[in-house]
Amino acid sequence: MPSFATEVKNELARSAGKKKCCQNAELAALLRMGASMLIGARMNLGLNFTTENAAVARRALQLLKATGQVQPEVTVSRAKRLKKNNRYLLRIAPSPPVRPLMEELGMLGADEGTVGRDRALLRKQCCRRAYLRGAFLGGGTVNRPDAEANLEFIAGSYAFAHTIVHVLKNMDFPVGFTDRKNSYQIYIKDGEEIMDLLAMLGAPKAAEELAVARNLREVRNQVNRLVNCETANLQRTVNASVEQLAAIKKLSEAGVLEGLGPKLMAAAQARQAHPDFSLAELGEVLGISRGAVSGRLKKLLAQAAVLAAEEK
Template structure:
């Protein structure tokens, strides 16, 4: 299973949230993966995906938001390594018009190219819209190989509106032409981590962070020519664990919430992940011995475990 598919499966299991967020997520998905067929007086809306979990989520979103069950069809592929295609279909003209209107996909009887202003007002709806866009037309590479996340859309206006949504979360995306449409992409690992956080792919975020930290540590270790080989594995593992703990604290409560002694050590560890405890102690003001540094690190790790446990209980 690819990293992108794991992330999408995680998102497909998320709670739906309020009706405004359901509409925002569904609007993004229909915009990017939906087609309207008109034949005489018959109007049909088809929404496709190759992900079974996403198809179930689409079906449930339609049912919960509009109080009717669309058709769910499966087109099976006989060729190896080809996923089945799942088709969510609404075949009644009045229901199609209702869906397109509620989701802000038509304006004055014509297809809307941008994002409905209603989905830009609240942060929860902006998150939901971006989640729907990623589920529909997004991908993220395995961080072991490269840092790359992208979303494809047909319309330039829609691409610019998506970029504007991302900017509200401090994420600067690039846009390029791709075939007949436009591709939004990120290559900065920090920005990809923030995007995964925004859309709620927290397990994927942690997996991405673990790989990123390990890769960074490997690169740093390779440059430390005087580092004792026998202690590399143990030191790197401890440093990775400490960095993970501090980053979790930073995300949950911020380093400024720490006591000054712990805050100074936490920032030094982030700045110098390759440093030994003794070296960190020498950087402190006033300097501190290895045992004292170790004691403070244990306090930081204990706090991170407490915060993680509180987060799980809150769910």
């Protein structure tokens, strides 16, 4: 079964927009996440892009072809072991048209001033969304709906990570940022915000799955609270019953129970016969109200207390 993050990427890769401006923004972020530059003869540039996700590979291929400037080749290395994913390699052989494309996509000198370079790509709201989609396709992950809420972008360059943070903050997403040895994590831990982000990037079905899981969790918590509450009530009934039974035993052993009259006698017998009954249930047995049962049991407790005081 594919992971939830893979499902999200499949949905994003299928739903991606067709506007030319957005395609470049998406491609720039996607390549920034998974591509490495090749240098060939006469300083010509080429490109390698690898991913384990077939939908992401197809999307990268589609976007590269849409530029009309390069012809990528695709190779698949099949997983030899179980539970290992295939790897897809998109390769653009070093050739003269690659350099201008890389320049257009802000891939050259990508470690400094990426934000500045990407400003042209990020001018419009639609393109900013596409940029984040590309970044997620290339280096995003998100927890399963039944797990703790967490969505992350993992970037290899500080400047690129900073750009992602900048774009997300501009859209008012509450982002966190950590730096771990050449790897930069940008994360969101709020469930609602993650749903909003996925829906905005073009994965409304995944967002819906998160919402359903969240509702289920809420219902389950409510049920647990109710059960706990009933357990507490039951415990109270049991505690009271234990106390009443002790009082009845004491009165009976002292030989004073019969002397307290038929009503208290009947209440005492009903309690002895049904130690686990609530007051209302005892009331049904005796054909009297819950309040009346409570009154009679209190009298029994009081009589036993008098007896205990006399003994001292």
